[in-house]
Amino acid sequence: MPPQIPWGKPSTLADELRAIIGEDGVVCKPEELLVYECDAYTLEKNLPNFVVLPRSTEELVAIVKLCAKHNVPIIPRGAGTSLSGAVLAVTGGVMITLSRMDKILSVDCRNRRALVEAGCVNAWITNAVKSRGLLYAPDPSSQPACTIGGNVATNSGGPHTLKYGVTTNHVLGFELVLPDGEVVWLGTKPDGGEEAGDYDLRGAVIGSEGMFGIVTRVLVRLIKAPQAYKTMLGVFENVDDASQTVSDIIAAGIVPGAMEMMDQLITQAVEAAYRFGFPLDAGAVLIVELDGLAAGLDKQAERVIEICKKNRAREVRTAGTEDERALLWKCRKRAFGAIGRLSPNFLTQDGVVPRSKLPEIMRYIRATSEKHGLRIPNVFHAGDGNIHPLVLYDGAAGRARHSGEMHCARRQRDRRARHWRRED
Ligand SMILES: Cc1cc2nc3c(=O)[nH]c(=O)nc-3n(C[C@H](O)[C@H](O)[C@H](O)COP(=O)(O)OP(=O)(O)OC[C@H]3O[C@@H](n4cnc5c(N)ncnc54)[C@H](O)[C@@H]3O)c2cc1C
Structure with a gap:
């Protein structure tokens, strides 16, 4: 059961919430609240008293003001993929879920930016712009599910962080609803593209896990998709050799788009789930992806293979087609699921x-x-x-x-x- 509400009659609050967003926007049955009892950190659980699903900044502001009036804790939630219990309703309260504010509002290819609602799923942005030769770089392994609002709140990285940086490097500005319901825009504005005149407070909010307010709209930077990729899989007897390879590749002045490692146990689970053809007796496998201009990529790949071999790689496979590359990344990004x-x-x-x-x-x-x-x-x-x-x-x-x-x-x-x- 949800905890007792110390701030008055639950029925009153429920009615007031329904008056703002309608019957279908308020979750309060215990069996339905169970979905929200934890995030991907499942060791500790607690039910919020209510979950609300606003459709607009205006509705969200009204909810925040109501909660402030009753002194009720609020917990912003994206997709709930956080691994740290960040979305746990420790003392109950009202969980504000952004999943119905999930639109891509506009894409400006010329200036390489997109304006999205905070509940927009990370992968949807790249899917929407890839035909224009663009992409949104931060790619947490949870990207088919996690939201941009959650990414901003946790300053998410991902496999391609190594070369392209984390969320803070790709967020130009965003709309934020403060705990008293005031709405502010921090950073570059969506219309003129000029910096707002005040302090640049984006950095204070990005990574602050919703403590300063709720992000509702985000202006993200898009980058030009690399012209070519070389994706390799090094198979090693042990993690030490694979780790040394990682250091040696960087020391050789090569900055791959990504370098991802799986040890034997996880490789076995991934192989059982997705049948990629990973060797089950390998101590570790290392995915190295080079990207950039096609010219020169083969030479860099040769150097990477050389370094893998020097560190006793048993074999190094190269993805021959885009499908093979996609399958390899699917295995890596769904490893937790295995x-x-x-x-x-x-x-x-x-x-x-x-x-x-x-x-x-x-x-x-x-x-x-x-x-x-x-x-x-x-x-x-x-x-x-x-x-x-x-x-x-x-x-x-x-x-x-x-x-x-x-x-x-x-x-x-x-x-x-x-x-x-x-x-x-
Ligand atoms: C399989 C798997 C793989 C993962 N891989 C990665 C990875 O490669 N890199 C990485 O960095 N993380 C990774 N994560 C962790 C997680 O996906 C990220 O932290 C992600 O950014 C969380 O997004 P979310 O929408 O699920 O946010 P939630 O989990 O719902 O929330 C996370 C935090 O953000 C706050 N929040 C959510 N939305 C808002 C908002 N609109 N405004 C203000 N605060 C908000 C919440 O209160 C909470 O504090 C992974 C998780 C899983 C399950």
């Missing part, structure tokens, strides 16, 4: 280490896994040292049979947090 083959539950960690420390951190994770008897597969953005150890556990067993496993998974999370603080 975890169900290994375990009913998992806890995703998200950390960053210097590239040169990748072998060390992978050894640490392996030792932790062995010490506590927990399986921890790894799939990560190796190019920028962004690791994702996935601690597997059985939540149902945690409640019923082996209560230790869930507790242990949680302890690893806390222990690692302490470890990083010491390292700092």
Whole structure:
């Protein structure tokens, strides 16, 4: 059940919310609220009292003002793919979901920008502009589901962050509804393209996880799609060799669009799910994607293959067609979805280490896994040292049979947090 509302009669608030956005815009039945009890961090759950689905900034402003009047907590939500519990209604409250504000409002190819509503799904932007030779660069692996508002709030990166940067590098400006309902525009305005005269506060809001307000419309930068790609798959006996390859490629002055690694356990799960043809006995596989002008790309690819071989790669495959490239990326980007083959539950960690420390951190994770008897597969953005150890556990067993496993998974999370603080 949702928590008791400490701010007056729930029925009054529900009626007031319905008066603003109609019956179909307010979710309040406990069984329907269950969808919103957590995000992709599933270890902790709590129900909001209401979920509201506004269709416009005006409706959203009215909701925010109402909640401010009653002193009710508000929780903005995009697609709920956050891995950190950022969308958890810790003390209940009103969850404001942007999924009905999902339009691409305009595309300006000449100035390479698009104006979208915050609930617009990330991948829809590139899909809408790729026929014009453009793309929206930040590509979190969750991009078929996550929203631009969520990306702004978490300053999302993705496989191509290595070369193209994170969300903050591709957001020109946005509309923000402040906690008292005031609407402001920060950064470049959609009409004239000129900077607003005041302080540039975009940086303060991007990555602030909804703490300063709710993003409703976003002006994003589009880039010219690369003329050509060379996508390679290096197969290694172990993670150390693959990690060394990552450092050596950068040291050679090559900046690939992406370098992504999967260790043996996750490769096996991905292969079982998508049948790409990954070798099941490989210690690690490394995806290296070069992009840019077609001229010169072959030479760079030869150099990458040389570096892989120098680091004892068993083989290096190159995607021969766009379909092969797309399939390889599908496998990588849906790797989390394949975890169900290994375990009913998992806890995703998200950390960053210097590239040169990748072998060390992978050894640490392996030792932790062995010490506590927990399986921890790894799939990560190796190019920028962004690791994702996935601690597997059985939540149902945690409640019923082996209560230790869930507790242990949680302890690893806390222990690692302490470890990083010491390292700092
Ligand atoms: C399979 C998978 C792969 C992933 N891969 C990546 C990756 O490669 N890179 C990466 O960075 N992340 C990744 N993530 C994490 C997640 O997808 C991103 O953080 C994403 O930006 C969240 O978007 P969302 O729409 O789901 O936001 P939500 O999860 O709904 O919300 C995330 C945070 O943003 C706030 N918020 C949401 N919308 C708004 C808004 N309109 N205004 C203000 N605040 C708002 C919420 O309150 C919350 O604090 C992955 C997650 C999954 C499940």
